[in-house]
Amino acid sequence: MTTLLKLSFKNVRKSFRDFTVYFLTLTLGVSIFYIFNSIESQQSIMEITDNQNEALESLSQLMANFSILVSVILVFLMIYINRYLIKRRKKEFGIYMVLGMERSRISQILVLETVFVGLMALVAGITLGVLLSQGMAVVTAKLLGAGIANFQFIFSLIALEETIFYFGLTFILIMIFNVVMMRSQKLIDLIYAPRQNEKLKVPHLSCSVLIFIISIGCLALSYAIVLSGGILTISLIWLSAFSGILGTFLFFFSLSGFFLKLIQQMKSIYFKNMNMFMLRQINSKIHTTYVSTTLVCLMLSISICTLSSGMGLAKAVTADIVRNTPYDATFSMNAHYNYDDDSYSSYPIAGVDLIEEAKRQGVNLKSFAKTYVPVRYYDGGVPPFDIKNSAGGTMGTELYYIKLSDYNRILQAQNIEPVTLTENSYAIDSTTANDQWIKFARDQISEKTISIGGEELHLNPSQVFSRALEVSGNYSLDLIIIVSDDLLAGAPAKRDLLHIQYLDNKSRSEDLVVKNLSNISTEGVDNRLETKILVVEKNSSTTTTISYLAVYLGVIFLIASATVLAITQLSEASDNVRRYKLLHKIGVDERLINRAGFSQVLIYFGVPLVLALAHSVVGVVAASQLINSFQGIDILGSSLITALIIVSIYGGYFLITYSGSKNVIVREYSRQEKEE
Amino acid sequence: MRKLKKNASPILEVKRLEKYYGNRNNLTKALAGISFEVHAGEYVGVMGASGSGKTTLLNCISTIDNATSGHISIGGKDITSLSQRDLAKFRREQLGFVFQDVNLLDTLTSYENIALALTILKKPADEIDSEVKKVAKLLDISQVLDRFPYQISGGQKQRVASARAIITKPLLVLADEPTGALDSKSAQTLLISFQQLVDKHNTTILMVTHDAFSASYCNRILFIRDGKLFTQLARGNDTRKQFFEKIIEVVSLLGGKIDDIT
Ligand SMILES: Nc1ncnc2c1ncn2[C@@H]1O[C@H](COP(=O)(O)OP(=O)(O)O)[C@@H](O)[C@H]1O
Ligand SMILES: [Mg+2]
Numbered sequence A: 001m002t003t004l005l006k007l008s009f010k011n012v013r014k015s016f017r018d019f020t021v022y023f024l025t026l027t028l029g030v031s032i033f034y035i036f037n038s039i040e041s042q043q044s045i046m047e048i049t050d051n052q053n054e055a056l057e058s059l060s061q062l063m064a065n066f067s068i069l070v071s072v073i074l075v076f077l078m079i080y081i082n083r084y085l086i087k088r089r090k091k092e093f094g095i096y097m098v099l100g101m102e103r104s105r106i107s108q109i110l111v112l113e114t115v116f117v118g119l120m121a122l123v124a125g126i127t128l129g130v131l132l133s134q135g136m137a138v139v140t141a142k143l144l145g146a147g148i149a150n151f152q153f154i155f156s157l158i159a160l161e162e163t164i165f166y167f168g169l170t171f172i173l174i175m176i177f178n179v180v181m182m183r184s185q186k187l188i189d190l191i192y193a194p195r196q197n198e199k200l201k202v203p204h205l206s207c208s209v210l211i212f213i214i215s216i217g218c219l220a221l222s223y224a225i226v227l228s229g230g231i232l233t234i235s236l237i238w239l240s241a242f243s244g245i246l247g248t249f250l251f252f253f254s255l256s257g258f259f260l261k262l263i264q265q266m267k268s269i270y271f272k273n274m275n276m277f278m279l280r281q282i283n284s285k286i287h288t289t290y291v292s293t294t295l296v297c298l299m300l301s302i303s304i305c306t307l308s309s310g311m312g313l314a315k316a317v318t319a320d321i322v323r324n325t326p327y328d329a330t331f332s333m334n335a336h337y338n339y340d341d342d343s344y345s346s347y348p349i350a351g352v353d354l355i356e357e358a359k360r361q362g363v364n365l366k367s368f369a370k371t372y373v374p375v376r377y378y379d380g381g382v383p384p385f386d387i388k389n390s391a392g393g394t395m396g397t398e399l400y401y402i403k404l405s406d407y408n409r410i411l412q413a414q415n416i417e418p419v420t421l422t423e424n425s426y427a428i429d430s431t432t433a434n435d436q437w438i439k440f441a442r443d444q445i446s447e448k449t450i451s452i453g454g455e456e457l458h459l460n461p462s463q464v465f466s467r468a469l470e471v472s473g474n475y476s477l478d479l480i481i482i483v484s485d486d487l488l489a490g491a492p493a494k495r496d497l498l499h500i501q502y503l504d505n506k507s508r509s510e511d512l513v514v515k516n517l518s519n520i521s522t523e524g525v526d527n528r529l530e531t532k533i534l535v536v537e538k539n540s541s542t543t544t545t546i547s548y549l550a551v552y553l554g555v556i557f558l559i560a561s562a563t564v565l566a567i568t569q570l571s572e573a574s575d576n577v578r579r580y581k582l583l584h585k586i587g588v589d590e591r592l593i594n595r596a597g598f599s600q601v602l603i604y605f606g607v608p609l610v611l612a613l614a615h616s617v618v619g620v621v622a623a624s625q626l627i628n629s630f631q632g633i634d635i636l637g638s639s640l641i642t643a644l645i646i647v648s649i650y651g652g653y654f655l656i657t658y659s660g661s662k663n664v665i666v667r668e669y670s671r672q673e674k675e676e
Numbered sequence B: 001m002r003k004l005k006k007n008a009s010p011i012l013e014v015k016r017l018e019k020y021y022g023n024r025n026n027l028t029k030a031l032a033g034i035s036f037e038v039h040a041g042e043y044v045g046v047m048g049a050s051g052s053g054k055t056t057l058l059n060c061i062s063t064i065d066n067a068t069s070g071h072i073s074i075g076g077k078d079i080t081s082l083s084q085r086d087l088a089k090f091r092r093e094q095l096g097f098v099f100q101d102v103n104l105l106d107t108l109t110s111y112e113n114i115a116l117a118l119t120i121l122k123k124p125a126d127e128i129d130s131e132v133k134k135v136a137k138l139l140d141i142s143q144v145l146d147r148f149p150y151q152i153s154g155g156q157k158q159r160v161a162s163a164r165a166i167i168t169k170p171l172l173v174l175a176d177e178p179t180g181a182l183d184s185k186s187a188q189t190l191l192i193s194f195q196q197l198v199d200k201h202n203t204t205i206l207m208v209t210h211d212a213f214s215a216s217y218c219n220r221i222l223f224i225r226d227g228k229l230f231t232q233l234a235r236g237n238d239t240r241k242q243f244f245e246k247i248i249e250v251v252s253l254l255g256g257k258i259d260d261i262t
Helices: A002-014 A016-037 A039-045 A050-088 A090-098 A103-144 A157-183 A187-191 A205-227 A234-265 A275-323 A354-360 A404-413 A435-443 A506-517 A532-585 A590-627 A635-675 B054-061 B084-094 B110-120 B125-138 B154-166 B184-201 B240-254
Strands: A329-335 A369-378 A398-403 A425-429 A449-452 A455-465 A478-483 A493-502 A525-531 B012-021 B028-038 B043-048 B069-074 B095-098 B172-176 B204-208 B220-225 B228-234
Touching: A016 A050, A016 A103, A016 A157, A016 A532, A016 A635, A039 A050, A039 A103, A039 A157, A050 A090, A050 A103, A050 A157, A050 A532, A090 A103, A090 A187, A090 B084, A090 B110, A103 A157, A103 A532, A205 A234, A205 A590, A234 A275, A234 A590, A275 A532, A275 A590, A275 A635, A329 A506, A354 A369, A354 A493, A369 A404, A398 A404, A398 A493, A404 A478, A404 A493, A435 A455, A493 A506, A506 A525, A506 A532, A525 A532, A532 A590, A532 A635, A590 A635, B012 B054, B028 B054, B028 B069, B043 B054, B043 B184, B043 B240, B054 B069, B054 B172, B054 B204, B084 B095, B095 B154, B110 B125, B110 B154, B125 B154, B125 B184, B154 B172, B154 B184, B184 B204, B220 B240, B228 B240
Parallel strands: A398 A478, A425 A455, B028 B228, B043 B204, B043 B220, B095 B172, B172 B204
Antiparallel strands: A329 A493, A329 A525, A369 A398, A369 A493, A425 A478, A449 A455, B012 B028, B012 B069, B220 B228
């Protein structure tokens, strides 16, 4: 056993080039896994309210759930890497067997190596994770809006246990996979392994050109569906996804051939420097790698989409919060909702006078409010347009009428210029910023007239507003029609609201509001209290959740794609050595050879990234279409962070791969000089 | 010159050995019922045109590949019916194999590559050390023991591989064109080393070769054509030069294609 241990230890140490990427990926995987599972323990440094605590708990629960998905991805990734590593070592195992080593002992070596590298990566990854989670706690506190009570070292035993459990499971699966793979190998195939890989089916060049054109067609179709808004129809989503994936696959299948053909036409470029060699090189290799390249590109697209739209969404939510909290609190009475039959009871026709009601139930509004604005919404009948199905079926929930004077009082409280209505006209406020809807209102609603109080009114297209009128934690779209006061004189009430601005001591006011107003209840109607503080808390937990989930999944997919590329390139490096040596022998300048090597790695890393970026732009457009029913996404702001993450991780793997494959070539040069 | 011990039971006995490749539509009979014997202390060469089945024969004898039918006995034991576990034991205790393309582990030094065979046999460390040094001296590679395969020449590499094959004192050493990739000087050094193994250490060697010069170092040559034994030629009391000329004669009889390198 000791000699076996020594042997496997030696193997790991000597083939460190191959293992670097394996080790790095494992370590990163472990640390990210630990960090996102240790969120709950971060509260030890925070000063948090019950709501924030709840948010933190559900956040960590969500992360725990997604960790299962992440470990599945990591298991596949590890198995992929292991398959590659074993393939590269077929000959080694063949020699062991010819020398009479039993299969079971070879399996033992593999198991030992897995355990060995696994333990190292586990220790390194957890150490890294513990360190990084200290900094992350500060970020979490900031995102949740919680204060930092005292700095202390954070360590999560649960996260440690989970990490060890999931990665232990991963290692066991890898071991089983390795042993099974070892068992199924015939000795003769192990010994003569390299001979088999020589068969290459490179399609005819003009065939490549044709396939390339088809692939562009597929991609164009896929993009067109998304960009023309087809993403809202299920069957079109599938068509778009299918043709996108097929297009990507065919793209990588034919790209190098197409390019080769193209460059061959341009003789001056083709014969310049090492271009001919490089293109041929890539063309011959792409046929063993196009499947993995397709996979890499798709994973990269997922990663970029998740990172940018996730963080963009988080930013948008934050921006929305500022907009949706025009006062410190809104207290309202609404028609009673019957859960049993999903219907509303009728609201008192005369409405509820909230100020009177408060007084009657012993609540002193002056004890917490600097100002308060009572507003009544009316039922003005069914309008001649279908709001539910307007603007692509994304429209809102409720339609209310409001008196012009009430509307202007709301505006006044928000320091906005009052509105005046011209004869026989009405204004409309969608309460939520939505360009699609405003366009719909201007183009279509303005053509129709509404009749109320015996008058026909038409919409003044310049008076389509989208202002937040109350403190609200959700994004339901209320449609408010503003008409002159006298027209609503006899209309039944539908809802009563009281908008409140607090006294200077906000937290005291908040306490009083929550304590007092929640107790005001009226027979047959539902009351609702929304305060700015509660909405902000709730929303920061939403944004934290979205951005953490985006970073978690985005980074994992990013690592996965970079790893697949690195492993493929590194194991090709030693196959390429023979060719580079030949070039060296026929007198090609070493600098040119090095540059060719660099370009090759660059192309392998760059091309999938470029296509993935294109995919992502379209994907993000699709995502914003889906989400736009209540808000837009701020892509630009988040793309900077996304770019930063991609440059550091993807770029890091690129550098390791480049220096790794360069080392192989340099080592081979020294061998060659020795032989001469 | 050594006398062949015809009376003793053979170390290697191959009986009606067949090996087919491919399927019913596209069948290659790499070995078509070949039979022969090799006795202890013999140095037997195997010659034949490219594609005549030499490598296949060696792969079957070394249990690297399975025969389609027929029997192979080594040291009186039929190896065609051994279990995986017994095969491994058989390979590590009774067999040495030298490949055409060297097959050294490039993560290990020459010393470690040679020692590997004994490590697998679980020999004690001090014994391993003295054995490695002894066999390195025999094959004249003492000065390259601490170097890695990529730091030494092709001929030295092949001698390191040979050292690894013989260090366990196997009953039978199988060599598939060991001189194939070597220049003539290195080839000669290796061949002389092999001859010394046979003469001084009573090793038995079965060596595939495509050139008559290498073959002339053997005691006996088996000529294979189309997977069958075409003829054989014993050296008897001939000098190496006389034997060489006889081999050339048979080679031209075979059709002169023998120099095609596999
Ligand atoms: N793995 C294989 N699959 C199919 N045919 C094979 C395989 N290996 C060898 N052959 C065929 O078997 C015959 C004998 O091959 P081989 O033993 O390698 O010949 P030699 O070593 O004498 O040149 C040849 O016709 C060869 O094409
Ligand atoms: Mg051969």
